[in-house]
Every structure is written in C-alpha cells, then in structure tokens.
Amino acid sequence: MSTNFGLRSTGLLVFSGRLVSAFTGLLFTLMVATWLGPSSFGTWEVIVTIVTFSSYPVGLVAYWATRDVARGKMVGRTALFYGLLLSALGFAIYFAFTSVTYSAISSAFLPFLLGSVLVPLSYWSAVSNAVVQGFRPGAYAYSLVLSEVAKLAVAYEALYVYRSGIDGVLISLMAAYFVQSLLSTYFVRLSTAEAFDSAQIRRWGRLAWIPLVSYLPTAIAVADTYVVAVGFGTTLVGYYQVAFTIASVIGYSYWLAFALYPLLLRGGDQRLPSVSIGYSLLFGIPLATGGIVLAGPILGFPILGGKYLPATTGLQILSVMFIFTAISMILDQTLLGTERADVGERPKFLDLARSNLLFVPVVNILFGLTYILSLYLTVSYATSSAFGDQSRVALWGTVELAATLVFLLVKARRARRFAKLLPGRGVAYYLVGAALMGFVLYFLSGAAAAQDVGTLVYGLRLLGIGLLGLGVYGGSLYVMDSEFRNLARSFAKKLGR
Numbered sequence: 001m002s003t004n005f006g007l008r009s010t011g012l013l014v015f016s017g018r019l020v021s022a023f024t025g026l027l028f029t030l031m032v033a034t035w036l037g038p039s040s041f042g043t044w045e046v047i048v049t050i051v052t053f054s055s056y057p058v059g060l061v062a063y064w065a066t067r068d069v070a071r072g073k074m075v076g077r078t079a080l081f082y083g084l085l086l087s088a089l090g091f092a093i094y095f096a097f098t099s100v101t102y103s104a105i106s107s108a109f110l111p112f113l114l115g116s117v118l119v120p121l122s123y124w125s126a127v128s129n130a131v132v133q134g135f136r137p138g139a140y141a142y143s144l145v146l147s148e149v150a151k152l153a154v155a156y157e158a159l160y161v162y163r164s165g166i167d168g169v170l171i172s173l174m175a176a177y178f179v180q181s182l183l184s185t186y187f188v189r190l191s192t193a194e195a196f197d198s199a200q201i202r203r204w205g206r207l208a209w210i211p212l213v214s215y216l217p218t219a220i221a222v223a224d225t226y227v228v229a230v231g232f233g234t235t236l237v238g239y240y241q242v243a244f245t246i247a248s249v250i251g252y253s254y255w256l257a258f259a260l261y262p263l264l265l266r267g268g269d270q271r272l273p274s275v276s277i278g279y280s281l282l283f284g285i286p287l288a289t290g291g292i293v294l295a296g297p298i299l300g301f302p303i304l305g306g307k308y309l310p311a312t313t314g315l316q317i318l319s320v321m322f323i324f325t326a327i328s329m330i331l332d333q334t335l336l337g338t339e340r341a342d343v344g345e346r347p348k349f350l351d352l353a354r355s356n357l358l359f360v361p362v363v364n365i366l367f368g369l370t371y372i373l374s375l376y377l378t379v380s381y382a383t384s385s386a387f388g389d390q391s392r393v394a395l396w397g398t399v400e401l402a403a404t405l406v407f408l409l410v411k412a413r414r415a416r417r418f419a420k421l422l423p424g425r426g427v428a429y430y431l432v433g434a435a436l437m438g439f440v441l442y443f444l445s446g447a448a449a450a451q452d453v454g455t456l457v458y459g460l461r462l463l464g465i466g467l468l469g470l471g472v473y474g475g476s477l478y479v480m481d482s483e484f485r486n487l488a489r490s491f492a493k494k495l496g497r
Helices: 007-035 040-054 056-070 076-102 110-115 118-135 137-163 167-187 199-206 209-219 223-232 234-257 260-265 271-292 296-299 307-338 349-353 356-384 389-415 424-450 455-480 482-496
Strands: none
Touching: 007 040, 007 110, 007 137, 007 209, 007 356, 040 056, 040 110, 040 118, 040 167, 040 209, 040 223, 056 076, 056 118, 056 199, 056 209, 056 260, 076 118, 076 199, 076 223, 076 260, 110 482, 118 137, 118 167, 118 260, 137 167, 137 424, 167 223, 209 223, 209 356, 223 234, 223 356, 223 389, 223 455, 234 296, 234 389, 234 424, 260 271, 271 296, 271 307, 271 455, 296 307, 296 455, 307 356, 307 389, 307 482, 356 389, 424 455, 455 482
C-alpha cells in the first residue's frame, strides 16, 4: 500500500468525500429536525458537546500519532492501544458533566446514559483518523462516505420505523463512529505492523503538555452550545445548530488542504499553503454564495414545517464565516507543519515553548475565550431586551464571525514568516463568477417554493437550481481564468484514463 500522495489529488479526493457526506449530512439533519423540535434538537447537541468535552484526553495520543506517522514512524498499534486506555478517563469526564447538566436543561437522564457509548467510539475514531492523516490521508474519504451511509441507514430505521427520537439519533451516530473507525483502522494496518512500543508512550507522556494545550481550543470552541443551553435554553441552541450544520458544508473546502499538514511535516514546499488557500477559495466562495442566497429555501423544506426559518439570517452570516474558518484552519496546519522544534527524542522545553506548537493553541484558546465571553454578554443583552429568536441567532453568528476574523489576522501575520500565503489573482475571478452565480440563484430560488409541492419535488427543484448555479460559476471561470481551464482539463484527462 503506497503512502505517497499529492496535495491537490488527495485534497480533491477528501473534499469529494466531504461533499458526499455533506449531502448525506443534510439528509440526516432533515430527518432529525423533522422528528425533533428545536428544544430536543438542542438537547441532542448538548449531549454531543459533552462527548467532545470527554474526548479531550485523546489528544495525548492523536496529536503525536499524526506527526510521528507522517515522519515515518509506524506507531499505529501503540496509538490505538493507548487511545483505548485513555477512554476510561473520557467516561469519567462524561458522567461528571452529565450529572450537573441533564437536570439543568430539564432533560431525561436516559439519552445522556445512552450517549456515553459514544465516548469510547469517539476515542477509537480520533486515533484511527489521526493515523490515517499521517499515513494515507486519502483513505479518510472512503471511511467517511461509508460511515455516512451507515448513519443514514440506521437513522431511517430508528426514526421512521421505530420512532425512537433522540435515542435513535444517538444510535445512528454510534453506527457512523463504528464504521469509520473500523475502516480507518483497516486502511492503516501497515502502520500497526511494528510491535507495541512502550518507549513511545513514555515519550508522548513527557511531551503531554503540548497536546493538552493544543486540544483545549476544541473543547472551548464547542462550549458555546453548552453555555447557551444552560443559560438560555435548548431552543435557541436548536435554531443555531441547524444553521451551523448546514453552513459547515462551506467549511468543507478546508478538506481540500487535508494533505497539507503531512506534506509540510515531510518538508514540503513553502508555496503549498498559498496553493491550498486558493484551492479552498475556489470551492468555498461559490458554496458560501449558495448558502447566502438559498438560506430561506433551504430552511423552508416542507417536511420541516417552517420550524427552523428563524435561523435564516444566522445561516447567511455563518456561510460567510466558514470561508474564513477554512482559511484559519489552513494557517494552523501551515504553522504546525513547518515547525521542527519537536524533532528528536528529547526536544528542549524552551524551544517547544517558543515554537508554533504552542503559538497556535494559545491563539486558538484566546479565540475561544473571547468568543464565549462575547457570546454570553451579547445573548444576555438580547434576551433581556426581548429580542426574537431570529435576531438572537443572527447576533450569535455575528459574534462568531467577528472573532474568527480577528484571530485569523493574528495567525496570518505569524504564518507569513514560514510560508507564502497569497493565493493569486484567481480569487478575483472566483468572486466575479460567484456574483454571476448569485444573480442566477436569486432569480430562480423562488421557483423552488413557488407552489405547494411535496418534499421530494421541492428538494429536486432546489438541487437543480443549485447545480445550475454551479454550472454558471464553473462556466464563467472557464472563460476568464486560464489556470482554472488547465486544472479542469487536467482533471478531465484523469477521469478519461
């Protein structure tokens, strides 16, 4: 099994897998939103957030697994075993949060108890995917797509046949975690060929402070759901998370740069980050345009009965935000991938403390704390001033967008020292093409909801309008941008082989 991979080919493969998962994810969101009201949807998101909190210790192994495997150390078996051991700590964290949460949001205990099964599965998934990223990142696409199919199949059975509500949603997530983890473990089986290495675990233990700091931003970033649910109720969380889930499709453009991190760890060219940013914008800009123009029709699916229309403005704002989120994540990979302070068995503490290995998580921690504090103050003011749900969701999205922009600039200033970041003049063409696309979508979007039609017809109309818009975007780029023409011709040749 070859471990050679290219930036664009791997990125396109993973991105294609993410697009498939976006489609299945939207179907899954529709299914869940149909059977769960905003309040129950918010409760489900709280459980998932607590699972994320509980998965914090897995960074002790997942962080180093990717870096070491990408540099040629076959430590997959050691990483998987260590991750399994750490899941016991994850259980303790999960039940500690659960004991003070379920009553605070007026929820039954049973869904939280069932959700605990997600904890060991999330550890297995995190470690196996970390090894995949360093060993064979393109394989991530296959495991992702098949896990999404499993999730949909189980969700249909659980929700539509057995009508099991939140419990059914949790079981479908378990199926997805299990399938993805199993497949990822299979794809990296060559990296587990070496014997268990206790010395490697001791080395990871000596350097544990780096992943502990590095994974803290993830726990802080998802705390917005927890803070708002406990402080202001799960209904607002339900509205926002529906908009967030749909808008996150735009953020999938980051996955075009999925191979950037391991390539930089292997000594890749300094121009790779600028290529990655341009490649991400090529797909991210039209996706964001679609999210902005079609926000109302997307949330207006007949099967939802208009329950989530208050999230429309929030979806538009988050569509813009996810473009910058993707760029911010690419900058993270650039800073971490070009850093060499951790090379060697016993790197010096001062070298590590001054390196990007600490700079990136510290900036992300500051981002998370600034965002959470600003969010709490904003929503508190909006609630006390009797703002409606639509306004509060929009303000929530605005706070996250503003915080993302500020800290993206901080990262960009630092990253300029290590790599080239300017994506090139093609971005101007992307904006022009997206404007033409938006014009077409705007005048055709009314056709999706112009008549009282069923969900299937409505969805097909909306899909057709979206594909037509993408055709306008691609066609205009083909006329204007020679680099896009060359890329399209190269891709067409590969498909023809």
